[in-house]
Amino acid sequence: MPINLKDKKRLASRVTGVGIHRIKFDTDHLDDIADAITRENIRSLITANTIQIKPFTGTSRGRAQTKLDQRHKRGTTQGSKQGRKGARVGKKEVYVAKVRSLRRLLKIAKDRKDLTNPEFWTLYKKVGGNTVRNKAHLRTLMDEIKTKRKD
Known part of the structure; x- marks a missing residue:
């Protein structure tokens, strides 16, 4: 029967100050995690590397960078511009x-x-x-x- 560790995850996220989705439990030591009921227990499990914190993943700037590159590639010199001034700015x-x-x-x-x-x-x-x-x-x-x- 699987153990419900939702509350433990929430407690770990509160203790560490990160989001719930960044908390990762070691599957070999789920019983130890289930027994942990205090913040101090959670802290000791974090130092023992039983509870791990995933690295922060931000928004990728890859697509934005390619768009920028495309914009700079296009000719913006006199004669290459199309559309009236109000269409561009x-x-x-x-x-x-x-x-x-x-x-x-x-x-x-x-x-x-x-x-x-x-x-x-x-x-x-x-x-x-x-x-x-x-x-x-x-x-x-x-x-x-x-x-x-x-x-």
């Missing part, structure tokens, strides 16, 4: 990259005390609303705000 990706860089610029200006809090937020909202075209445009808007403040 999406509008949203472009927008997100632009907004992040502009917000970074705004944050630096605020930390340097170039902008006051209300001024910062007016520009921040303009950036989020896609009113600001690029960094140069943002700088001109910041300069306009500074000149207004001086007047």
Whole structure:
């Protein structure tokens, strides 16, 4: 009759701090494992190599690596590109990259005390609303705000 060692496996995983699937019992000493009822017993069985811990297996990067290699193999020089710009790099990706860089610029200006809090937020909202075209445009808007403040 087979012995149910599910609880022992759970206890061993708790003691070692690894998952249940990484616990492996030595089939020759199943009676010893069945007799072990305390954490101390489990620890002694681990040192005796009756209970073994399988090595951690992560997600294989093999397929991802082959995809990367394929992508780099294809010609991306001028003349080899097909499809319009928006087909290769999406509008949203472009927008997100632009907004992040502009917000970074705004944050630096605020930390340097170039902008006051209300001024910062007016520009921040303009950036989020896609009113600001690029960094140069943002700088001109910041300069306009500074000149207004001086007047």
